[in-house]
Amino acid sequence: MHFPSVSVHYLAMFFILVIQVLRDFPSVNMPFEWLVQLVPPLKTRAFSISSSLSAHPKQVHLTVSVVTWTTPFKRKRSGLCSTWLSKLDPELCIFVPVWFIKGSLPPPPPSLPLILVGPGTGCAPFRGFVEERAIQSATQEIAPVVFFFGCRNEENDYLYRDFWLSHAQDGGVLSETKGGGFYVAFSRDQPQKVYVQHKIREHSERVWKLLSEGAAIYVAGSSTKMPSDALSTFEEVISKESGAPREAAVRWLRALEKAGKYHVEAWS
Ligand SMILES: Cc1cc2nc3c(=O)[nH]c(=O)nc-3n(C[C@H](O)[C@H](O)[C@H](O)COP(=O)(O)OP(=O)(O)OC[C@H]3O[C@@H](n4cnc5c(N)ncnc54)[C@H](O)[C@@H]3O)c2cc1C
Ligand SMILES: NC(=O)c1ccc[n+]([C@@H]2O[C@H](COP(=O)([O-])OP(=O)(O)OC[C@H]3O[C@@H](n4cnc5c(N)ncnc54)[C@H](OP(=O)(O)O)[C@@H]3O)[C@@H](O)[C@H]2O)c1
Missing domain, CATH: 3.40.50.80 (Nucleotide-binding domain of ferredoxin-NADP reductase (FNR) module)
Known part of the structure; x- marks a missing residue:
């Protein structure tokens, strides 16, 4: 068995990336139905497991950096999944669907x-x-x-x-x-x-x-x-x-x- 990774999928921010592009190009006037048809499903993101099962038998730790970059229009952007994860409130019981895949x-x-x-x-x-x-x-x-x-x-x-x-x-x-x-x-x-x-x-x-x-x-x-x-x-x-x-x-x-x-x- 290889040291595994966790794959995170999330639906809540489905449209955000496309909305960012539409904001950069406000002259594009797209009907909502077209938008729904055009948007591809979000890909899952992999994260290396950063804990040992022996040390934490009932936990899986992840080490995630919030990815950031600047667009050619000089706007600050941040990665979809890493930002979403960073904003989760540990006090609230939020369901995060994950898969374990072979690393x-x-x-x-x-x-x-x-x-x-x-x-x-x-x-x-x-x-x-x-x-x-x-x-x-x-x-x-x-x-x-x-x-x-x-x-x-x-x-x-x-x-x-x-x-x-x-x-x-x-x-x-x-x-x-x-x-x-x-x-x-x-x-x-x-x-x-x-x-x-x-x-x-x-x-x-x-x-x-x-x-x-x-x-x-x-x-x-x-x-x-x-x-x-x-x-x-x-x-x-x-x-x-x-x-x-x-x-x-x-x-x-x-x-x-x-x-x-x-x-x-x-x-x-
Ligand atoms: C096997 C594996 C293990 C991994 N382990 C870890 C880990 O342990 N910790 C960790 O933090 N990450 C890990 N990653 C990376 C992780 O899966 C994600 O890729 C990372 O968190 C960024 O995802 P995101 O959704 O936040 O960013 P995304 O929104 O997917 O953006 C990611 C990158 O795409 C580019 N990009 C996206 N949209 C645009 C745009 N509109 N304009 C210009 N550039 C754009 C940017 O360069 C940006 O850096 C791993 C990946 C793999 C494959
Ligand atoms: N804003 C911040 O303070 C901050 C901090 C960490 C991460 N992040 C975000 O999170 C993402 C992932 O972060 P990360 O911590 O995994 O990586 P990272 O911070 O991008 O890189 C980790 C280290 O590797 C260095 N590095 C770059 N190219 C290298 C090369 N060819 N050989 C050896 N080392 C090299 C980097 O140096 P240099 O980058 O100095 O070249 C940095 O010191 C980043 O891309 C960024 O978007 C932001």
């Missing part, structure tokens, strides 16, 4: 060393992984976990800061004393962008050591370019640390993927 990240066995790369909401599945490992560590030996996280600013969108930091302390799942690590890239806290790739390069020795010991790589996140940039950084790191040419590093990572030890779950 693309298989749950790792406790003995498998892990290199996790999850900027932004990409941290969602890895919060579940770390919770699961923390529970497993009470009764058995667990392999090291290194997590590369990234966000825009330390002050504004450092998701689950206390959670990661507590697991990175001595003896924790992400602690260096246990062979793991937790490294954060704040992309907008200085004039030059700093991304997870920079942190992977900074810790190239540790990354190569874990890979040599049989680690699997998991990459998740919302940026379109991030997964390919991360892959190319791993190629660079493997080539540098092993002393092999870049082509050999590319083949090495292909073999890792074939062996079911390089996983990506990305969305944009």
